[in-house]
Amino acid sequence: MIEVSNVQKAFNGNPVLKGISCTFETGKCNLVLGGSGTGKSVLLQCIVGLMKPDLGSITFDGTMYTNNKINIRQEIRRKIGMLFQGSALFDSMTVAQNVEFPLQMLTPEMTPAERRDRVEFCLKRVGLENAGNKMPSEISGGMKKRVGIARAIAPNCTYLFCDEPNSGLDPATSIKIDELIHEITHEYNITTVIITHDMNSVIEIGEHIIFLHQGRKLWDGTKEEILNAQVPELQEFIFSSSLVRAAKKVDEEAEGGLASIHDHEGGGI
Template sequence: MIEISNLEKSFGSNQVLKGVSCTLETGKCNLLLGGSGTGKSVLLSCIVGLQKPDIGSITFDGTVYTNAKVGIRQEIRRKIGMLFQGSALFDSMTVAQNVDFPLQMLTPDMSAEERRDRVEFCLKRVGLENAGNKMPSDISGGMKKRVGIARAIAPNCTYLFCDEPNSGLDPATSIKIDELIYEITHEYNITTAIITHDMNSVVGIGDHIIFLHQGKKLWDGTKEEILNAEVPELREFIFSSSLVRAAKRVEEEDGPQGLEQLAQEPLSEL
């Protein structure tokens, strides 16, 4: 569990985060939802330590990360996996070498054979067991995302952060990536945070959703609760999606069982 308390962050006269407090729950997909420029990326940067907040605290499973000693911060960082928006694979390395990279950096006590076994396991877990010798230029965008996920979980991460994992993907591939992140989160009991503005992801894997608007947290809850949220800014945001309008209609007509069935329907039929 990651607890964020009263976080503020400014860049010059521009205050981006305005007293954000929220909890990222263990074993759940925690979605940071909001439009462009609402503070999602800055919040994530503060949580992982790329930015230092002006005010507030961040706690990882009871250990205060903000202003902690270097050794404590390094220990927490070793438990963090990151899936970047553009995958950020090394073009000069094979798929297997990309997945092996964090193992070389973060697990110096592992032998070459142990690292090789771990790489093979992670690639198999994301369905790429036969792609280890390929170069990033030889694989599709969806496969690159899968490699990015394999690399993120390779060091047995406790916390997984995903920056718009569906960016640039077609709808069918986006669903598969969402499902993979969801499965890994629940299978390994990871605290997962996902930056998104995609309501398809919210309806599909939103265990816990945090809605940001103009640097403030205006609402949090589950994907079942979000359809009935009374926050005007949130309602304006979510009901701009045809999928969510369909989900609301199905919920009113058929209840929770109808929502489960809707989640399995092809997007073209909505």
């Protein structure tokens, strides 16, 4: 579990995060939802330690991360896996070498044979067991995302952060990436945090959702609750998606049908 308490961050006097407090639950896909410029990526960078909050605190499973001793922060960082928005693969390395890279950096105690075994396992887990010798330029965008996931989980991460994992992907591939992240989260009981503006991902895998607007958290809940959330800014955001509008219509029609059946049965007694 990751706990964020009153995190604030400003740049040149302009506040970007305005007192964010939230909890990211273990074994769930936690989604940080919001439009462009709402502070999603800045929040992620503060949580993983790429930026330091101006105020507030962040704890990982009860251990303070902000302003703690450097050796404690480094120990937490070793448990963090990161899937970058553009995959961020090394062009000069093969797929297998990309996945092995964090093992070389973070697990010096592993032998070369152990690292190779771990790389093969991770590539097989994401369905790329035959792609290890390929270069990033030889694989598709969806495969690059899978390589990024394999690299993120290679060091047996406890916390997985995904920055817009569906960016640049077609709808069918996006669903497959969402499903893969969801499976891995539950299989390994990882605390997964996904930065997104994609309502399709919310409907598919949003087990715990946080909505940011203009640097503030305005709502949190589940995908089952989000369609009926009484927050104007959230309503405006989510119903800009035709898929969500369709899902809402189906729910309303189903509820209307049940009410009609109930009234009919009541009238016949």
